[in-house]
Amino acid sequence: MTATKPRVILLDIEGTVCPISFVKDVLFPYALKALPATLAAEWDSPSFASYRNAFPTEHSATPEAMIAHVRDLMSRDVKISYLKSLQGYLWESGYANGSLKAPLFPDVAPKILSWTRDDGIKVMIYSSGSVAAQKLLFRHTNTEPSDLTPHLTDYFDTVNAGPKMEAASYTKIAAAHADLAPASEWLFLSDNVKEVEAAKQAGMQSYVVERPGNAELSEEDRKKHRVIRNFDEL
Ligand SMILES: CSCCC(=O)C(=O)COP(=O)(O)O
Numbered sequence: 244m245t246a247t248k249p250r251v252i253l254l255d256i257e258g259t260v261c262p263i264s265f266v267k268d269v270l271f272p273y274a275l276k277a278l279p280a281t282l283a284a285e286w287d288s289p290s291f292a293s294y295r296n297a298f299p300t301e302h303s304a305t306p307e308a309m310i311a312h313v314r315d316l317m318s319r320d321v322k323i324s325y326l327k328s329l330q331g332y333l334w335e336s337g338y339a340n341g342s343l344k345a346p347l348f349p350d351v352a353p354k355i356l357s358w359t360r361d362d363g364i365k366v367m368i369y370s371s372g373s374v375a376a377q378k379l380l381f382r383h384t385n386t387e388p389s390d391l392t393p394h395l396t397d398y399f400d401t402v403n404a405g406p407k408m409e410a411a412s413y414t415k416i417a418a419a420h421a422d423l424a425p426a427s428e429w430l431f432l433s434d435n436v437k438e439v440e441a442a443k444q445a446g447m448q449s450y451v452v453e454r455p456g457n458a459e460l461s462e463e464d465r466k467k468h469r470v471i472r473n474f475d476e477l
């Protein structure tokens with residue numbers, strides 16, 4: 244474990260609990276494939292209005308304009324909240340019909356279970372993916388049990404917490420559960436060095452997670468931050 248044993252562990256998703264390739268090569272193509280039929284069926288439906296109205300007007304005047312904009316954003320992996328909300332909506336059917344299942348790294352589910360059951364640690368999620376998308380992913384994993392949501396205390400995204408590279412977002416998250424622990428007893432785990440730096444600035448403990456398929460870390464990153472390859476190292 245860490246110097247001061249954490250009472251809350253805050254987990255990033257992509258590149259930390261599951262491979263980046265699941266997001267880029269499975270989830271993104273699923274959303275792009277589902278988009279035209281979804282827009283054809285639901286363009287004027289009240290239940291789709293919040294997703295459509297969240298887009299800038301120039302990109303939501305017609306289904307074709309929206310499809311072109313979504314394609315462009317996804318090709319550049321832009322993590323903007325109106326895209327993330329729409330993606331979560333498009334993935335619902337895939338998780339429901341079993342064609343999507345989140346491939347967690349093998350150490351992830353056992354550690355979430357032992358942290359919460361044996362160590363009394365609360366586990367929460369902070370991802371650029373929408374809270375709705377986070378819940379879908381953890382409800383439909385490749386592990387046993389498949390649904391890990393009963394073991395997760397809370398979920399944060401760029402809407403309810405703010406950008407992941409800003410210290411203020413981590414301060415806001417810690418403040419939302421100030422009854423559990425001060426920021427110094429939170430541990431944030433992420434593949435993104437800039438996110439780790441922001442969490443540390445906010446007073447949290449934070450380590451870089453190096454998983455297969457992640458971006459290379461520089462020697463400087465390795466000197467500045469503790470790097471783990473597996474949650475069993477904690
Ligand atoms: C919540 S599932 C989809 C993941 C996603 O869209 C994403 O952008 C993940 O980013 P993260 O902050 O978890 O690295």
Ligand SMILES: [Mg+2]
Pocket residue numbers: 255256257258259433434435
């Ligand atoms: Mg990540």
